[in-house]
Amino acid sequence: MRLPSTAHTGRPWRIHEIAPDFTVEDVWALPTPGGPDDLARLVRQFASGDGGGRNSPIDAPVAKVLFAIRWKLGKLLGWDRPGDGFGGRVPSLRDRLPEDLRAGDRGPDLQAAPFRSVYQAHDEWAAEMANRTVHTVMHLGWVPDPGAGCHRAQMTVLVKPNGLLGSLYMTAIKPFRYVGVYPALLRMIGREWAAGS
Numbered sequence: 001m002r003l004p005s006t007a008h009t010g011r012p013w014r015i016h017e018i019a020p021d022f023t024v025e026d027v028w029a030l031p032t033p034g035g036p037d038d039l040a041r042l043v044r045q046f047a048s049g050d051g052g053g054r055n056s057p058i059d060a061p062v063a064k065v066l067f068a069i070r071w072k073l074g075k076l077l078g079w080d081r082p083g084d085g086f087g088g089r090v091p092s093l094r095d096r097l098p099e100d101l102r103a104g105d106r107g108p109d110l111q112a113a114p115f116r117s118v119y120q121a122h123d124e125w126a127a128e129m130a131n132r133t134v135h136t137v138m139h140l141g142w143v144p145d146p147g148a149g150c151h152r153a154q155m156t157v158l159v160k161p162n163g164l165l166g167s168l169y170m171t172a173i174k175p176f177r178y179v180g181v182y183p184a185l186l187r188m189i190g191r192e193w194a195a196g197s
Contacts, residue, residue, distance in 0.1 A: 003029055007029075008027045014098075015124065018097060019160075022137055023160070025158065025170070026157045028155045028156075030042075030153040031152075031186060032189065033145070036151050042142075042153050042193070043107055043120060047111060089162070092116070094119075107119065114129050115138060116128055122142075124142065125140045132162060134170060135159070136160075137159075140153050140154070140155055141154050
């Protein structure tokens with residue numbers, strides 16, 4: 001279920017101090033009922049993609065096709081060259097981390113997509129991706145769900161478009177995200193979570 005931006009901005013996440021110049025693009029409640037200490041399990045689920053029968057949520061069939069098209073376009077148009085990402089066009093958000101997060105658990109990188117983990121805490125995890133179009137952060141937060149009597153995750157996508165190209169790109173992909181990527185992603189996350197992966 002899609003949530004208002006305030007579901008993210010109204011919480012005292014550490015990402016606020018690290019990425020204040022990023023904009024909240026989307027916030028989603030994830031179908032992951034669990035206990036107060038289950039975020040690490042969800043992060044492992046997101047990061048997996050080893051082909052051993054357990055796929056990353058990025059591997060949902062519809063999302064996989066859309067991501068494959070995106071990577072092909074990026075290759076053709078030169079959006080994903082090494083110099084346009086970390087260490088080239090943008091520094092990693094890891095360079096902005098306060099000492100306690102820098103010394104803590106970094107968390108795993110995604111295997112099925114070019115997201116690199118920034119940090120992992122008890123109740124939040126952030127991973128980033130950068131290319132010629134945008135610098136993006138995927139933030140997972142673990143929150144109480146009083147109505148259900150449990151905890152669950154919420155996923156927030158934060159973006160910092162690279163100029164006009166980045167803004168046009170984000171506008172162009174919006175319908176694909178809402179129609180193809182997010183619904184497939186949420187279903188797969190729920191199935192994988194229920195299966196105990």
